[in-house]
């Protein structure tokens with residue numbers, strides 16, 4: 001090999017190694033999960049089932065709350081199982097493109113305005129370097145911060161790289177008209193839940209990319225869905241328990257599994273079932289997954 005060819009080959013090798021390192025460093029930053037760098041999965045396998053977990057407060061009080069210790073334990077179990085935590089937006093993109101994932105993955109979301117999700121849950125998520133999407137309803141922060149969450153908290157979460165999304169204005173039932181409510185009154189109410197809430201969030205967290213809406217208490221209707229799509233929301237989230245199936249045609253809605261401790265017989269088993277969904281490689285002959 002002559003000298004110039006040798007130099008060229010050495011440069012090419014360096015560039016190649018550098019490129020690989022850069023890509024890995026970039027992914028590690030983006031997805032914040034060492035599982036990416038120490039994958040135990042075969043490169044030939046693909047994964048189509050992706051659970052979205054929905055947490056609430058982490059003070060251990062109430063049917064949808066887990067203790068701080070349990071929250072940490074769940075996050076550790078996800079890591080120990082070799083499952084990576086990906087941003088909601090990454091899953092949204094994969095679903096739109098009908099693209100399967102190369103590693104077992106899941107998404108973490110946290111609903112409502114509890115102060116301890118900002119003060120307790122977010123620091124633990126950061127410790128694990130897990131991304132998460134937080135769904136807030138605005139009236140509570142605006143008028144009556146009974147749970148103690150402030151706009152400054154939201155701005156800080158956003159600055160730390162967490163995803164801030166909309167969970168309505170009042171967190172009440174608005175998928176149907178109330179008894180005695182006129183069409184006009186209902187339209188005005190819907191406008192506040194869908195548009196005003198987003199305007200307020202956008203004003204208070206100007207850089208947030210508000211693309212998703214989580215139905216309060218999981219209640220939805222065809223009418224509400226149509227109004228949300230009309231308003232420009234690209235992703236709607238229920239609490240209907242099924243994992244996202246990336247082989248299915250994306251219809252703009254993802255279901256989520258709500259972490260709970262009272263309304264299911266065995267909360268631990270239900271949590272493990274979500275991990276099993278994530279770990280199950282794509283099988284073209286598998287039956288559809290039913291809601292739990």
Ligand SMILES: [Zn+2]
Pocket residue numbers: 111112167171216217
């Ligand atoms: Zn909620």
